[in-house]
Amino acid sequence: MRTPCVIFTGHPSLRIGNAVHFLEMWGNDSKNALIMTDPDYPIQNVYGPYEKLPIRAFFFPIETRLDFSQLNPSILPDLAPKLLVMPEVYTQPPPNSSQRTDFVVAY
Template sequence: MPAYRKTWQEPCIVFAPHWSLRLGPVVHLLRRWCGDPKSLLVLEQEVDAVLALLPFKPVVLKVLQCSFLSGIKIQKIQPLIDLLRPKLVLFPQDLRVKLPSPNSSSYAVHHYSENETLHITSFRKDFEVKLATDLAFQLRPIMMKQENLAIARVKGKLILDHGTFMLDSVKEPFDSTTKQMSLKWGPLDPNLLLQALQEKGLNGSFHHEAGKVSLILVDEPNKASIEIHSMHTVIRTDDESLASLLFEAVNSVLNGI
């Protein structure tokens, strides 16, 4: 087991309550991780692994079979946890009294009951998602202005199937009258904004205010100001036509899709 402990640290350790793998939480956990090649399933030596895993195909996880003649006693649980050093441990509710709360904060303990749903926070910060073919053909990547990166907007439904995440298309009636709202983000560079204003025939001057606020004053054709904050930008003018030109200039500088 020491060799396996070095290799198989993520993402989950499950002790199946029944050799058939048809009862208990192991069913849900296997559906979640059967497609992960880093997962390891430990079965009793005499169990037909092919038959037991039949409902979960395709199966990518590794299977190890060994003898469990002695079973798992309560006295062995804490030494096993100390050996495996998990991030999260799930215990049946009836073991809450028999097993005291851990002294160490290196792992979290949750107790589950029959016929109750237990929500567990994922420790993974990112994960791979497969894209449906029809959804992939809808992608229209746009190159970012100041980065070597292309990004596209996509709308889909996230599906989890046999441990694999899939983004599938959403079947909705097409409405040609509905215009998709654009998304803009990133810091607003005052120098680039001044260039964009000049391209539209507007003269502006840059002023740096206190509190990390940049101010651009426009004198012609009418008075206006653009306040650039760290998280938002404010356009001030009484001329609606000028406000539209300023808005277009700001949009042209920002990254967006």
């Protein structure tokens, strides 16, 4: 898999599952990033085993049902990705509500 990569994760994922595997693969590259999204577990409380890794770690406490109002004003501008890969459907308003630009990823 090509890098840089971003891992979105919650607290339990940092102890078991795919996030552990991805941190082993990508943790030694500061071009990669981990984003902790669980508002109940601040990153400083759960990131301890990985603190010395060069991967960048961010705490964006968000509702796990990520929506455009969180993504557009804070997450995307802070991360400033050079390339954003997403389904084309998120680049245009819904066909039956063309005025609803709040349903569009604006980056």
